Amino acid sequence: MRYVPHTEDDVRAMLQRIGVADLDALFAEVPREVYHPDGLPWPPRLSEAELRRHLEEIAARNVPLSSRPSFLGAGAYHHYIPAVVDALAARGEFLTAYTPYQPEASQGTLQVIFEFQTMVAELAGLEVANASLYDGATALVEALFMLQGGPGAAGERRRVVLSTGIHPEYRQVVRTYYAHLPYEVVELPLDARGRTDLEALAAAAREAAVFAFQSPSFYGTIEDARAVCETARAAGAEVVQVFDPIGVAVLTSPGEAGAAAAVAEGQPLGIPVQFGGPHLGLLATRERYVRRMPGRLVGRTVDLEGRPGYVLTLQTREQHIRRERATSNICTNVGLMALRATIYLAALGRRGLETLATICLQRAHHAACRIAELPGFALRYPETPFFREVAVRCPVPAAEVNRHLEARGIIGGLDLGRFDPAEERTMLLCFTEMTTPADIERLLGALAEVRAS
């Protein structure tokens, strides 16, 4: 048995001490007809070397983003991960601990979360942040619950309005969670410029408890977040913004815009794309909502001798105390991902994050201008500012463009027809510090070969 250290002598002595004849006797209370003393049918055991080879072979059937130019983003981004992130996050004291229930033995994890909460609040331009949620999509759901007063809370306003600029999968998750709750989920379409139509918002928000929007939107467009927040709030709705944790270094923060809460997918902050998870749900809000927040919160305090230290706090919000009346059911979150994001943000710092955001912005704009010059190609929202992603109209269906790019050894952008058949000729292209100027030239060269058929 691979990870069981007992010798036969150990087992014999322990059984004797317990007073049973053999290991199976420990399962005496289990009905015999459901007990399989010799185990279940199972594939043969692999040695460590065999297992490693087996998984290397399987992994070799995938095409890594790092192996060729890639322009795929759409909610999961290929940014460089500094070596210090992997090195420090691999330390066993972080990796193999659990939720810091015993604060004296967990000051490392607790202080990291305290630093993380501070950094996330700073990014969002808001006052407080929690210790993480599963991902951006579930963070959005939790923020909606928080702002409406709890999952089951049914106030006067029983409507939640989602901008269609929010990632389509996030909107699907919201719908799943609300299916059995006494609320109506309504979508507000973006206008022809890929931005919120403020008049339509004013009307829609009038009966809404919460309005949620994303900027930069799923389509890459940047909203006038101040105007959006003002309009929704004037109509009596609270606002949550889905933001980009790297873009926010240069873009209006949710706090500056006037949002009551902000959520984000924190994956770009030092977390591998790893086929979509685990990623990192960020949630920040204003102090007045602290006692309605979901999930863990770490606070600073002092010990018996007056030394500063950290503890999990305000736990009466949580499931282990409040049970069916808890603000959320979350228990295990994504602590290790929060650690990675903390190290990542500390490594880049204020200046580094701003520089990185600017590189993405510059490369995306350079590429977008050049693509728009190609025959048959045009920007989908030419008047609207964007950050690192841009929606491009193609002369042929985006799926076809992608096949052509693949043949040229390039991983293309997202075919927006995947989520909206009307957009089958639109491709969402993503540019980061990993898409080098040479990669962009290769993309331009390959796109130039695409002609309307």
Add this chain to the structure above:
Amino acid sequence: MSAGVRPGQAGGAGQGPPPELASRTIFEESRPGRMAVSLPEPGVPSPGAEALLPAWARRAVPPALPEVGELQLVRHYTRLSQKNLGIDTTFYPLGSCTMKYNPRLNEQIAALPGLADIHPYQDPDQVQGALELFYELEQLLAQLTGLEAVSLQPAAGAHGELTGLMCIRAWHVSRGEAARRTRVLIPDSAHGTNPASVTLCGMEAVPVRTADNGRVHLADLERKLDERVAAFMITNPSTLGLFESELPAMAERLHAAGALVYLDGANLNAMLGVIRPGDLGVDVMHVNLHKTLSTPHGGGGPGSGPIAVRSFLEPFLPVPRIVRGEDGRLRLETDRPQSIGRVKAFLGHAGMVWRAYAYLRAHSGRDLAGVAKHAVLNANYIRVRLRDHYEVAYPGMCMHEVVLSARRQKRLGASALDIAKGLLDRGFHPPTIYFPLIVPEALMIEPTETETRETLDRFCDAMIELAELAARDPEQLRQAPRTLPVRRLDEVRAARQPVLRWRAEPAPADRPPLAEGDACAAASAGVPATR
């Protein structure tokens, strides 16, 4: 061994830098102009942000992130890591959490570029290996659970609970019964996530009592079982570490009454490879890859909580589903009209899928059965060694964990919390305390199968010494721990005057408490740190 934490060595807090420095945050290390990364030049002819973005789109006040050099960064987080206990440093018998060894091979595998650097929106032909691992893990979990269909989408145990309940609810909807079936019966020993998940699903949690033998109170279950019940949500082995041998009979009653059985699979380690929950009458369950299948707990996650269901519930599982086409290729299917929808973005915690698959393939069928058997052996060994020193919550053989009560010690002046803190000074992470809620002064000990007999003996010796100390000098225990970077922390203050983030200006000491919820803060502070 880490320098900051030296369990058993007096004055550990005195080691290393002076305390003011030792607890400095990264923000206090910051000096404008430092940076720990090297970024590329833009390399394209393009103006700066001011030219590319209109004023209304630009941030006015930059985020106050710290600025540090690479060595300062490494030293800061290395020092912080040294203020932690983990499985790698310390026996960590945290009940209900299955703190078994996390194989290092699996970390290396998860870091392979072919697994770490792939995107969920790549063409399926570019990620056949990844889809294969998802597909194979689903098959292996189906085999282990004795259930037919698996979704790997849920992100943790609680997320699996919610997803499973949503499937149950959707099934009742499909039969036109959802309007009246709004109750979920839950034993009073259950974990807090169970009732919380029920509320999130728009249903009502109804507690069922525990009988004197620590099992579900059958008559109470019977009394509450009517046409309003949608499901029975049970944990087996229960959070008391006991096997619910009547589960098959209970499941039969539930099914006859038109309700389904949900199993909280947190304790699957006790049954791994020897008992298939499906054979016990379970309809839906979740599996915790971060407990049973050895993926690291990461200081509080990530977890992964796949659900397994009987075939009649398969149409309700979250989309997308991974299906094998006639050509043998795997693809994602989203067109499932009865599905509850998505519960998270993308496909689930793939990084945990790789690790769990590797763990399972490192074992034969007999090996996996051995995992369960040795986990149960170790728990019973601790039970027998400690039963004369602590009250055992319920008599008889336990499964993978044993729940003791420090009631006797409490009467002498040392609570379960004091015992836990005493363990810290003796080089052990404490068990789970004050859970399950129905056991006063609970100490819930789950040793797992990966510990040696010597470690278990040293732990039991320490527990016995603590029981003696509780009788002789409880005050000494109330002062523990003394050997860690900090002593007991003021949780009341933390909750009354929350300081949830670092600020350049220290908050004034006389800052008034938050206006709202003082009683709430006090209650929170009074609850010892457990689950």
